[in-house]
Amino acid sequence: MPRLNIGDWVDSGVDWLRLHLEWLFDAVSAVVTGMYDGIDAALSAPEPLLFAGVLAIAAWWLRGLLAGVLAFAGFALIDSIQLWDDAMSTLSLVLVATLVTLAIAVPLGVWASRSTTVSAVVRPVLDFMQTMPAMVYLIPGIIFFGVGVVPGIIATIVFALPPGVRMTELGIRQVDKELVEAAEAFGTTPRDTLFRVQLPLALPTIMAGVNQVIMLGLSMVVIAGMVGGGGLGGAVYRAIGNVDIGLGFEAGVSIVILAMYLDRMTGELGRQVSPLGRRAAARAVAASGRPRLRDYRPRPAVALTGAVVLALVAGGIGIFGTEKSGRPAGAADIGKGRQVTIGYIPWDEGIASTFLWKEVLERRGFEVETKQLEAGALYTGLAGGQLDFQTDGWLPVTHAQYWKKYGDRLEDLGSWYGPTSLELAVPSYVDGIDSLADLKGQSGKFKGRIIGIEPSAGMMGLLDDKVLDAYGLGDEYEVVDGSTPGMLAELKRAYQKKEPIVTTLWSPHWAYSTYDLKKLKDPEGAWGKGDGVHTIARKGFAADQPEISRWLKDFTMTEKQLTSLEALIQRAGTGEEQHAVRAWLKENPEVEGERPPRGGPPPRNGPPGGRPPGRGGPAPSGFRPPASPHRPPTCPPRAPAAPVRCAVCARPEPEAAYGETGPGRGAGRMDAKDGKDPKETERLRVGAAVRRRRRALDLTLAAVAERSGLSVPFLSQVENERARPSTRSLQRVADALETTVGRLVEASDAARTIAVVRAPADTEDDLVYARRTRRLVRGRHQLEALEFTGEYDTEGEFQHRNDEMMYVADGAVEVEAEGRAHRLGRGDTLFLSGGVRHRWRATVPETRLVVVTVADHIVETPADTTR
Amino acid sequence: MSRLQAEHLYKVFGRRPEEAIQRLEGGADRDELRAEGTTAAVVDASFTVEPGQIFVVMGLSGSGKSTLLRMLNGLLAPTSGRVLFDGQDLTALTGGELRAVRSRRISMVFQHFALFPHRSVRENAAYGLEVQGVPRAERDHRAAEALALAGLAGWEDSWPDELSGGMQQRVGLARALATDADLLLMDESFSALDPLIRRDMQDQLLQLQKTLKKTIVFITHDLNEAMRLGDRIAVMRDGRIVQLGSAEDILVTPADDYVASFTQDVDRSRVLTAGAIMADPETVLGEGPERRSAEDVLAAAPATVRADTPIIELFTPCSTGEAPVAVVDGTGALTGVVPRARLLAVLGEPMTPSSAPETGPPAAAAPAPVDRTPAPAPAEAEAKAVARA
Ligand SMILES: Nc1ncnc2c1ncn2[C@@H]1O[C@H](COP(=O)(O)OP(=O)(O)O)[C@@H](O)[C@H]1O
């Protein structure tokens, strides 16, 4: 079965759309943003409690006194937990999404109800739209519309459209056929039939659809929060990122209050606007007899007047009552109110540095907006220019794929922290475990578990593929997939009970300053070298904001500074980041002082708590970058900070391979198509080796089954290569056969293969300057070989565990190995033993270089050679 | 000129309707077509309706009555054939023209009333006028009039869901009457009502008809109702009109077993009239010395009745003597006699066409399309109808 590259097609389709329909997306974005801004401005202008009153009157009118009181209490609660603005943003988002959805869904539903063809076409499309996980829509959403509320709204619309269309269609189709016929029999035109008979009678169903649309919209706001939708969703997303139970609960409760209010109100509104609903209500009243006070409702006119008066008062206070908070005056006001937007991933060092910069820049007179985003969205937003900079770019490894994709639209302002490291950590009360090697034989202590994070994170792959093997831990420990918050929660729980625990962790991390933890040493260097944490700006930022980019370039933090700030923020809780930063700056004035915007001594003990107007000093002059060993201003990804797996060993197509796989975390969802598992093929071909080994040991299938605990049929399928054993099963088979997985895999590769790879049939001319790579060994074997033609540059340094040899068939190559340069000419060869760090480039265009390596999956097993 | 005339109407649902018609004309069976997923709902229906007449179409469920009716006002376009309404070919009209005809000149009353639940009784009754664009004041006035005619004065401000079934149908009737249309199409309009109310409604309709003189096409599956209301009755079976004639024709000379099976449980004594069963006076003249002339017969008769007297009224007179009851016309001249033996005979099984007395063809009858193909047993037809329902 050939691999259908559906993902690639969609990907290139999306690219094509982005290029050719940009005007359309811009227009949509402008309209949606305009609607959102308008509604949001209107909703958040009034004084919260007055506006809560307006909403309560609406509830009273629609549902009675009790509902009104409850509504007021609910909204007052939202205000008191300081989520009012977020709630209003969310409400605006839901309202815009609902309006647009209905504007599309109702006509479409009407159309579908009148034509079976349309209905038949629309139905599967709707099914598809609704079943597709809603998050998937965010990806093209961001690419088309940039980060912010628009992709969130668009994703919400797409997600909420199906019930709108369905319920409209259903409602109209449900209308008694005889009634429609009666209308026709009296000569009603189709249009009048729709408006006078079908729609009024379908209204209850349509309103149920509206209700569903709103509820789905609300459920989407959390997801929209991931791409900068803000509002309560953003709060929830922040809470998840920080394992902030309190904020999570508060934001969650606010969403529930909004949801209940909208649900009950639209439900009742549905009854009120539909003639049938009014009829039913009138009958109910007639049946129950005497009206009671509890049921008293203001008449619509009274309610409307009350609401309007309250709204006017509220609006008036909102507009005139609050002054914009002042900016620093005088010399400190370098920003002069210029807007800067910082994006961040809710990783702790990202939050810390982002709010540090927000505070610093605000002190210097800039207006700073921060947006919390998912990693992919963050880079897209920067590349699209919706964000100005972010401070959490892990380069060159972890974020290599983003850099590769967007690097040409970004500016690297250098690393402010580094090197980062990945590690396993244990609490310091766990005695006798200081190094990864110490974990061996101790699995009983840790219940055989290593608490991991998101399985998609590069770090997890590295742990599975390399680290466990390097220390022989694979058989003993199981890596528990989960999430970062989950890992941290587990760490907290175990720490409090003083239970032994081993978790994946990385530096910098606040956990190190909050808990007393040991980073397990990695004598084998299995984790590889770390990244630098870079500040990355959109293209042109340095030219637009020369001061800021200068400050950013000179920015550095030590691990102590960073983790203490992270811990403080963590303790302060979400929403209080900036307070924590202010408190921290008081303790660590040198950090801000390091980048004095003003001449003279920086105010080391400047007034705490923010940006008092009038705080200032002499005009900026004599600014000098500190003599810190930071990176050059722009750091191309080729900067050899960490060894990347060699293109030749890791991936068959070198062009695609550079910088694509890194050990770090955060690869996120967007790299899903990258994840072809090299083991896949390996597992398939291992059957023959298993059988040979079993026969060599003179064992029956039943004997192996008994030893391994696997079933005979399964083993037989494995041998016939009709089943793919998991790594774990393969491990059991290997144990049963008194060998290792590595050797089984090796043996399976020894199947006899003879393969000719012909020279390409190109003409001489084509060959000369074409930059091209050719695989000389097809399939998966011990040896790999590639021929590089044309001007090539590895654009980075490599290190791998097996030997490599290169032969210059033509032209000239410059190789740098362990810091020494070697020039190779035609006919020269070079041998590099495993572990040597190296890079190379072709110096003339007509170069042809053959590189032969021992494949990465081949593991030396000296102990086994006797067998 | 007749008000309404149907000429060789066909309606075929499903694929390739034209081809199906050709095959039907070539003698193909309806069941044959149905097997292929094509339903011939109405097959070659022709009839005329005179102004002021109540024309009843009767048949089991699924026999195509509703389909036929909907072709008469263009709700369904005939697959073939023409509908002439006051000489105007409805099948040739555009959508707009057809709507105009429907809104002004033809109205319809439905089986399940089809009142708009979101409109008050007044608004329902005024619906047709609203569609015509009549100003509010006038249409409220006319709606109130129509409601009064239907016996619902004072209920204008109620809502349909507050009314009983019979009252709801009166609203339906008022809605149809309000537009003052010449032609009223009623599709099983009383079938959903319970028998007592149904009878009331029938009476009311007949009462109204005396003054309004509308032309009515009335669909029913109930023979008693057909007999009560119908000036002329068409019996449909499997899409075809199998018999066309007066109530007496159908009772006395059913065209086939199918029609006969309908008439089995009819109360003949109330439906049949003296005129329908009377024998020629000649047949009794000279039977004895006392009956030598018409005058003798008249003198001897235990009762003298008109032709439209239901035969139920003849039983008592007949039981009192041997002499036949005399039937006279408006001038008192003897037109026929009903001997006791004949009276008893008609209460039994319907007569075969050959043994039926001469009743003469109905006035202005179109060539009655009498289906002579052997009919399935009535039970079988019934079962089919039930299965379809
Ligand atoms: N729209 C339609 N599509 C297909 N078949 C139909 C349609 N309307 C009616 N029929 C079929 O036509 C036949 C006659 O139906 P109808 O005129 O409603 O019968 P009746 O009113 O006498 O019960 C039935 O077999 C019915 O199934």
Ligand SMILES: [Mg+2]
């Ligand atoms: Mg019917």
